[in-house]
Amino acid sequence: MILSEKKDFLLALLAGTISGLTAVALFAQSGFLISKAALLPPFYIILILTAFLKLFGVAKSASKYAERYISHRVTFSLLEKIRLRFFQSLQPYAHSLLSSYRGGDLLTRMTKDVDTLQQYFLRVAYPPLVALLVFFGTMLFTIWFSIWITLLLLVSVILCSIILPLLWQKPKEITSQQHYTESLTEYFYGLTDLTVAGKRPAAEQALQQLSLDFEQNIQNEEKQALKAQLVNQATALSTAFAVVILGAYFVTTGALDGLYLAMLLLIALTVFEVAIPLGTVPLHKAKAKDAFVRLTAFDAAAISTQALPQGQLQTVQANNVSYRYPNSDFQALQDISFTINAGEKIAIVGPSGAGKSTLFQLLIQNLQPSNGEILWNGDNTAQIQHEQLWGQMGIMLQHNHFFSGTIKENLLSEKEAGQMEQLLEQLQLPFSLEQEVLENARNLSGGEQQRLALARVLLRDAPIYLLDEPFAHLDSSLTTHCTELLLTLPQTVICITHKLDALALFDRIFVIYEHQLVEADHYDELIKKQGIFYHMQQLK
Structure with a gap:
């Protein structure tokens, strides 16, 4: 210099x-x-x-x-x-x-x-x-x-x-x-x-x-x-x-x-x-x-430089994915494998601490697998530029940041006002686009914050939506309503949830138990098997 x-x-x-x-x-x-x-x-x-x-x-x-x-x-x-x-x-x-x-x-x-x-x-x-x-x-x-x-x-x-x-x-x-x-x-x-x-x-x-x-x-x-x-x-x-x-x-x-x-x-x-x-x-x-x-110190890790291959989303795969947090002997995930096809609606459930959120962080590239690989249309996502990959994802985290400004500004979208207002109405949010939002949305309830974050994601029109506990602060009626709205969309949906309501609407349910993927099937089939998911339903 x-x-x-x-x-x-x-x-x-x-x-x-x-x-x-x-x-x-x-x-x-x-x-x-x-x-x-x-x-x-x-x-x-x-x-x-x-x-x-x-x-x-x-x-x-x-x-x-x-x-x-x-x-x-x-x-x-x-x-x-x-x-x-x-x-x-x-x-x-x-x-x-x-x-x-x-x-x-x-x-x-x-x-x-x-x-x-x-x-x-x-x-x-x-x-x-x-x-x-x-x-x-x-x-x-x-x-x-x-x-x-x-x-x-x-x-x-x-x-x-x-x-x-x-x-x-x-x-x-x-x-x-x-x-x-x-x-x-x-x-x-x-x-x-x-x-x-x-x-x-x-x-x-x-x-x-x-x-x-x-x-x-x-x-x-x-x-x-x-x-x-x-x-x-x-x-x-x-x-x-x-x-x-x-x-x-x-x-x-x-x-x-x-x-x-x-x-x-x-x-x-x-x-x-x-x-x-x-x-x-x-x-x-x-x-x-x-x-x-x-x-x-931040220059130590390799930066992904490969461009995202052109073409529509066909599959998202996990091949023998395991993850261990740095400086820890704790194995957060072990040998997870699955394939999700375009348009599928997937719910990921399991007890607290089973590894659901870790899997979510791996899917959105916030973490890199300790072993195995995650593939986007057959290409290893670890080699793809993060910004390009995120450009194809609508991501809703457990804790979302809201800026001091208006509802419209916090939706972070260039869509027309009419589309934004229609989506807010569908999510039962009685807000005007010019309504003030305080820093960290202190003037909104937890449920309102989650639905506003969901609206922000749905306005992206991305080929795949990944949501981590999107309905944690909603009652049973609102959870079912928002789930039905989400699942009518043509996009691929991967939803991590503790709530076991409306799971029958999903194409498949992945059950994470003790850091492994133990079951993966439709709701009716999992109930017939009377396995771990069945017992989770009995205890809800």
């Missing part, structure tokens, strides 16, 4: 180098002017030296302004690229992120890690290069006066930029901010439940402790950075003191003209201004490395 800004990068490097060298030249000229003036030279010499002094002062100010302007322009450009790249890396996994990462963790990556990485140029890549060029130019100048003082400056800069920073290598990984952000996010999500359960004071106390730990870690980090800078400052002052001692000795031996001693002293004091910040480079580099790893 920095190389993509190579023009501004080189300009900033040039401006920074000129700023550093003119600062050195300004103080060198001041030292020389003081020494020269003590010898009472002709007045025009003083005027010429003073003119150069002002010239270096103007050049220093102008180059410093240019350096700040250009380097920050590079930084803001990098910030744009970092954020864009991060969100592009998130996009392919957006549907499953919250099943793999905590909300607070994602929030930390979006804010703290992006802010940390944008500082890489200003705090890690840029300062050492400027310091190197400034020291190189300075030593080319001082070597004409004293090779030993030049060697002293070289040893000191190596000490400040390489040896001493090794003491400030990456500290123990600090995760206090991540823990604090994650816990704070969960606290706000669960505030009502915590209050009702009487656990709010304990949760707030735990948050307070995490906040104190976070603050303490920030203070420790700042102290460590300050300590690194103070050590480099002490090195710079020690070097200047050594220049005085060494220079005075060379003056007494005649190896150095005393006229240049003050100049060399001020050069030593000034040139280390660009070296003092180098003490914190390892700290910022370690933080930037951690941030980079976290921001690119």
